[in-house]
Amino acid sequence: ATSTRRRKPCRARVAAAATVCTATMAAAAERTCAPAAAVARTSTRRTASVASMWRQVQGSHDWDGLLQPLHPVVRDEVARYGELVGACYKVLDVDPSSPRHMCCKHDKESVLEEAGAAGAGYEVTRYIYATPDVAGPPSTSGRSSWVGYVAVSTDEMTLRLGRRDVLVSLRGTVTQAEWAANLMSALEPARLDDARGAHPGVKVESGFLNLYTSSADKAACRSSVGGMGSCRDQLLREVSRLVTSFSKDHPDEDMSVTLAGHSMGSALAMLLGYDLAELGLNRDASGRRVPVTVFSYGGPRVGNAAFKDRCDELGVKVLRVANVRDPVTMLPGAILNEGTRGFLAGWAGDCYTHVGVELAMDFLRLRDPASVHDLGAYVSSIKAETCGKAPNAAADGGRGGVFARAMEFVEGQRAAASAWKEAALQMGGLVQTLRMI
Structure with a gap:
């Protein structure tokens, strides 16, 4: 009888065959599946949620790989924070005859709704005032003006964001006294760590420092805002209070501190970010460091190279959304700055230097030259994903x-x-x- 049992192949032949098969399959996969892998990566970018990548959105890796091209989640978050800053302009009372001139028109409970951001998912906890200590018009000199607010994410918004977010939102220049302070462009020691005096080389623009640290002698509004301390005092107290209280009540939650500002407001946000981290006020009840991120829209330079280096050492993350045609983003230090080379490089230590990572934009409306610095134009361009692209000439009537x-x-x-x-x-x-x- 003939046996039907097959002879078992030796192990060497099995191994060799497996190797050839694996190599062949890998080559075939590389030829046929590479496009599919690219599609999968693109799909992942589109379907990623804020909660799944909030640390990257807040700059944990300096937005590496997220800006060119602009990641959809980053785009949406940068636009969202820009709109929350825009709310400051919408509710500011600029009527000189009003008893609340240069103050917010609405109370904290309704301000975001009145600003058209009812579904923003934040509860405003404090209003912030600033007082330029400079010589200005009698109507504005020595008077406090409302510059923004501090808020914290609701429970629902916290779930969507993947962490509890403490937000500071600050507007740009409006009053003549603020404008006068902005023109004080000399660098001077920050003096925000006098108790330790460890970093005397850190210098910032004197006008922004004045706005940040000056206290009010009288109030701009007929309300009890006098005697509240400087803009700095208000911000440090409220942000540290929220970080401590929420970390105690929700010890298992992650937390972030987001400082968003336009123009002058971005400079104040930058000073606050440095200040919080330098003083260690960005630590929760258990001692964990809470990440601090600044979203700057059309922001100027704030300090020197030592200021930038110290912000980097402290882990303060800064995303500068900057229109390449916006002159404010080139000031102060239009001539001597971080790009200075040649014989002028010897003054580099006293040159103004930008902090953080730039998200470059390019937009212009020739019929409205000031639009290059307009916050609404910034937000619209972000939403339209025009970052890094040339402006559309047709939008300006072909000119x-x-x-x-x-x-x-x-x-x-x-x-x-x-x-x-x-x-x-x-x-x-x-x-x-x-x-x-």
């Missing part, structure tokens, strides 16, 4: 080509030192005329 040629001419003139000085003077005049800081 974009003329402006582009003018810009090319200006860029060519910058090659000469004399032209640099002239450009700086013209830029300063433009900013002063439009009052954009």
Whole structure:
């Protein structure tokens, strides 16, 4: 009888066959599945939630790989925080005849709803006032003005965000006294850590420091806002209170501190971020460090290289949303800055230096030159995903080509030192005329 039992192959032949098969399958997969892998990665970017990547959105890895192209979640979060800053402008009482002139029109419980952000998912806990200690018009000199608010995410919003978010939202320049303070562009020691005096080389713009640290002698509103201390005192007290209280009540929750500001407000946010981290007030009840992130919209430079280095050491993350055509983002330090080279590099230690990572944008409306610094235009451009792209000439009535040629001419003139000085003077005049800081 013939046996039907097959002979078992030796182990060596099995191993060799498996190796060949595996190599063949891998090669085939590489040829046929690479497009599918790319689609899968794209799909992952689109379906990722804030909760699943909130630390990256807050800058844990300096937004590496999230800005070019702009990640949808980052885009939505940057636009969302921009709108929360925009609320400051919508509810500010700018009527000189009003008893609440330069204060918020509404109470804390209804302010976001009145600003058109009813579903924002935050509860406002404190209003913030600033008092420029500079010589200005009698109507504004020495008077407090409402500059923004502190809020905390609701339970529902906390679930969506993946953490409890303490938010500080700050507006840009409005009053003449604030404008006068902005023009105080000399660098001076920050003096925010006098108790320890460990970092005397850290310098910031004197005008922003004045706004941040000056106290009110009298109030702008007919309400009990006098004697509340400086903008700094108000912010430090409220942010540290919220961080401590919520970490005690919800010890298992993650937490973040988000400081969002436009123009002058972004400078105040930058000073606050540095201050909180330097004083250790961004630690919760158990001693864990709460991440501090600044979202700056059209923000100017704030301090010198030592200020930047110290912010980096302290782990303060900064995302600067900057329109390349916005002159405010080039000030102060239009001539001497972090990009200074050659024989001027010797002054680098006293040069203004940007902090953080830049999200570059490019937009312009020729019929409205001030739009290059407008917060609403910033938010609209973010939502339209125009970051890093050239502006649409058709949107300006076909005149974009003329402006582009003018810009090319200006860029060519910058090659000469004399032209640099002239450009700086013209830029300063433009900013002063439009009052954009």
